[in-house]
Amino acid sequence: MHIIVPVKMVPDTTLVKIDPETNTLVREGVPFITNPFDTHAIEEALRLKDRYDAHVTVISMGPPSAEWVLRRALSLGADQAILLSDRVFGGADTLATSKVLSEAIKRLHNEHPVDLIICGMQTIDGDTAQVGPGIACRMKFTQLTLVDRILQLDLAQKRIQVRRKLEEYYESVEASLPALLTVVREINSLRYPTVPKKLESAETMIPVWSNEILKLDPNTIGLKGSPTNVRRIFAPQREKGEIIDAMGDNKDAAVNMIIDKLFEWNIVIQN
Amino acid sequence: MFVGQFIFAVLFIAALIFFAFNFYRLLALLCLGRWENRFDFLLTRLKNMFVYAFGQLRVIERPYGVNHLLIFWGFLTLLALNAEFLISGIFPAFSLSFIGRIPYGLLLTATEIMSLIVLISVLIAVIRRLFFRPAYIELSADAFIILFMIAALMVAYFGYHAGEIHLGKTDWAGWMPVSGMVANLFSSVSTEPTVQTVTHLCWWIHALVLLAFLNYLPYSKHLHVITAIPNCFFRSFDYAKTVPRLIFQRGNEFGISRITQFTWKNLLDFMSCTECGRCQDGCPANHTGKTLNPRDLIHRGKLNLFTNGRSILAGRPLDSLLPTPADAEMNSPLIGNGENSISEADLWHCTTCGACMTNCPVFIEHVPKIIEMRRHLVMEQSKFPEELTNFFMNSEQRFNPWGLAPTDRAKWAQDLPVPFVEEGKPVEYLFFVGCSGAYDSRSKNVVTSVAKIFNHAGLSWGILGNEEKCCGDSLRRLGNEYVFEQLARDNIATFRKYGITKIVTHCPHGYSTLKNDYAQFGGEFEVLHHSQLIDQLIREGKLTLSKKSNGTTVFHDSCYLARYNEITEAPRNVLKGTQSGSGFVEMPRHGQNGFCCGAGGGRMWLEELEGKRINTERTEEALATGANTIAVACPFCMTMFEDGLKDLDVVDQVHVKDIAELVAESME
Amino acid sequence: MSQPSDGNKRPKRPRGKVRYIEGKCIACGGVCQSACPFDAIDINDQGEPIIHLAKCNGCRKCIKVCPTEAIELFYTPEEEKILSEYYKTDDIKKTAAKLSTIEDWKGVWVFVEQIGGHAHSVSWELLGVGRTLASDLNVELAAFLLGNDIGNLAEEAFGYGADKVYIIDDPMLNHYQTATYLHGCVSLIRKYKPEIVLMGATGLGRDLAGAVATELRTGLTADCTGLTISKEDRLLEQTRPAFGGNIMATILSETARPQMASVRPRVMSKREFQQGRSGEIVRESFLLPEQTLLTKILEIIPTQSQSSVNLAAANIIVSGGRGMMAPENFAMLKELADLLGGVVGASRSAVDAGWMPHAHQVGQTGKTVKPKLYIACGISGAIQHLVGMQTSDYIIAINKDKNAPIFEVAHLGIVGNVFEIVPAMIAQLKQKLSHAENKSKIAV
């Protein structure tokens, strides 16, 4: 079995803030991390590896420094890592990203047929949840998004059963392989790499595939292949924490306030 | 008699050979460990040996310790005459009397008295074990066998000499008061032939028991009779504050999972345990019903050494004193659930409080061994309680245990007059705030108080702000040396960048780590705990505490202050300075004999589900003093007592305060 | 580089150079680098541009693509000189590139998501915002629906503002499946060329939208919170949170059509339903060649049947601490949680006291949760608790101690007695919920 996990290096976004006065991003001291959703995708692939002895390949498109997230995946137990890096890949939106990733996967597929692609549900810097479906669509793989449990995997019959976590309910689905899954955080809890593996992965040579290798039409990748672009950024209007004293007679007002907020925050809705 | 002499000679030589063989085997077992140089400072070592092994300084600190001291010295005295006894068994003419009439006579008298005392001590020991046994002493057949042997030796000794006196065979009757008394007893009850038989019998009993004793030793806990003395000789001079540094290179092994990875001195530790149970008595985990028992842990180490070691040695009889091959096969894992193994759960229960090490009369070092085994679990196996996954990742990625924004580390100082260190503008003291001070709202009040105190005293100081990272204490004690080393290196580089020479912390864990652990990475700084610096400021008259409080205050000693770094007086001086009356009280367990709060050794990040909560136990002890303020000098202790008070439902009556808060309160 | 020429020759207009404005880069991935035709930009480890002035030709491509205006044009002192002369002699012409084929795409479309013939209300909300967009562009607003036996939904769509409804009604579309729906949507869009397509960012919508956009090779902006038309260029301005909600970004899809956006439920508001409003219905047939279906739904499992201690996946958590005083008082929290469709959590103190089992503990040594709403009742907010819940979307704290640290993370803090506030909340909620006679409901 061959499993591919595309991963992305992202800034640790909860630490990214906009300076309300200058309207610029405060990035000092913000480290780059593996997209948290992708860490669960790697974990799920490794669990399948433990059970079915799968070959796990991680790929990442990004600047040369993104090699780091691949090393991390290797230290956790992935078998192979490939970095897709080229200045013409830069500035890609989700459409152009899925292009490069799926072309790379196709190459890998030709060498060693792929049964599963596992992606995180979304990235924390973009939150778009589109790259997964994009790859599935381009690869013509069965698409299974929002998976929170793999129920069954039948390699002989090429079938998989998963449970999907939708807003109102869960759904169990059977589908044929090859398939692309996007997984939610609850699907598993992460493992922690051993030191020998860390040291080993630090020395592993990670092949870099540039566009000289992939030979993609420059108009379909990177900035040029991205139909969307950012016009401007600004700080969101943050709700300031509000504190109400309800110790005295103010009690009813406070309760009204809570109920109003429940409506305002769409927790409770009026049809 | 000649036949008897001959039989004895054969037995004696056989016993000696057997003993020598046993001794060689022990030596061979020790050689299974790794090399470590403990042959330095020989004079100091000799001194240590005399103070602790012969003087038994640590033994007599505890109840019945004197009893042991007497047995021990009784034995040493007896040793001389016993040697004479054994030799004369073969060469009847041999006698020590050549040393002079008076000295020899005195030796005889001393032996008489000692033997009597030993006999009484043995009786007391038996009675105590049978009727007044404290929980930490285990009832073992071994103990009774040994006590029985000693008693038999003494009785036979008196019987033989009494017989000789009675029969008029000795010129020394006058020097042997006790035997003399027994001889009188003989004369009143027995006939000549009976006495002769009894004397003969006693001689043989004495002879055989003596030889048996010699050879039983290596198989019993009384192995320590042989090993404890060298163990005191080879002890480390310093309290085991740290664990050795590792070299992170491919191919190395990290931590210990096989008994042969320990150094020979560690193996000697395992063999030297007297099973006195003192470590267990001070152990917070054991006290509150966890399965960890430091005595048992050491014992299991010994069993593991014996089972594995013996089979390894059996496989290579010729080169048994050479180093162990790395691939030597083990038939019992060191870490595991068998009876010769140490369980993982036990390793995680330890708070690294060090009570066991402080109590151990023969200087066995439990904590470094526990940490080495944790290292193996964490770094080689990635096997640890699940709560730690988050803790490790947070420490690695965001440099604090809670995974809060590193960019918020200096937030507490935002609206306060807190100076930041700057390049090229040296300050005298760097205040290392630590993660609790920076993020925990309860501790923020403590660091705010520290800031107030420093400003009040006009100190030249500053903080690193967002450049500071977790000190890594918990990581190191939990065995995650890899991440610890990264944090240590980063912090040291930052200290150097700002030309820092003196550092003050308000957390004993940070204190001990910066002071003792960072030294291994070239970080040599003068490190002070805030209690020391405040004490110093008060003494220098830079701080005056005018608003004294008149409640009752009890101080809880943090393990990493009192035991690891022998700081017990500074915080007490400071506290007494904040009090008007004599409201300062002590808990029964205090100073270096204090009882852990339960948070050390990384337990701060682990759930405590087994047995009673350690913090509850300690909080109860504090409450029993009647104090209404529990003073602490550590953010972890702070949480532990606050939670203890919550659980005991007395938060409204009793408060926990850091000494800095109390000082700040009495400054105005 | 042009040299100031002597004599009478008119100087060549200097093009200037670009420079990076320190601190403004968001490490977007190097759009400037890839836009530069002269290889004059490198990206450093921080993801920020390093500009090699010697190579820069002043073409300004990087300035145009930078989302944060982190690159600006400047003139070297020599250039400044030439420039002042140049301005004396000439005026500047501007040219704007026009995109041609884009004109062919017209109209605003909204995807109507339905299960078993019931439309998801997000579809009507989208028609609400779609109406405004269509009016601003002066084009038609259409709804498009796929399914089996769904004719009745067209009426509703008209009532909520659609001018036209496109329908593919086919048994094969009975259950949602990515492959069939994808095919249906793509064929409709290719045929009728709407310039804007909106979809709900629901589980189904996200599953479908990404695939449709990829198939059409067009841009898609997910989870928009604001949609407007830019008057000058008739482009859809799609505003959405990025970087975990720490910044807002406005995104354009200039070069490809349709411009696709998805919006989460309850972000937009629907219009008043107009009874009897009608319009044109266009029916299309479904042409997917019969093939073995790739996926099959085996079972639908309602969320409620999940064990109620699944805190990590819960959307609403009502937690109690030591301030709840006694185990029986947790019944109150349970009632509130049930009303809101949530589960009950606890602080470690409450767990220690034996009021709740350990599986409900939130915090450092319990569960880490991230619900939409977290209500903390009688919880002080020790750091060990905060780390387990502080990333919740909304936090309401009820505590009688106004200095309790829980208020530092609360969006709404009530300094009050839980035993007064919580029962009053329950009463009001019950009243409101029955008042509206099932019209008002829990939204999660």
Ligand SMILES: Cc1cc2nc3c(=O)[nH]c(=O)nc-3n(C[C@H](O)[C@H](O)[C@H](O)COP(=O)(O)OP(=O)(O)OC[C@H]3O[C@@H](n4cnc5c(N)ncnc54)[C@H](O)[C@@H]3O)c2cc1C
């Ligand atoms: C190793 C370790 C791990 C820990 N892990 C966790 C963890 O995972 N999760 C966790 O929660 N804690 C954890 N803690 C415990 C933590 O330190 C706190 O003790 C605990 O969170 C406090 O719980 P509490 O807020 O319910 O209680 P308290 O701190 O006692 O707070 C009770 C609050 O209730 C308020 N109150 C009282 N009566 C009323 C009333 N009538 N109306 C309104 N308010 C009222 C009071 O003002 C007070 O603020 C851990 C501690 C340790 C040492």
Ligand code: SF4
């Ligand atoms: S260090 Fe403390 S907790 Fe650990 S074994 Fe020794 S006494 Fe027990």
Ligand code: SF4
């Ligand atoms: S380890 Fe030390 S204190 Fe513990 S039982 Fe052995 S000798 Fe006694």
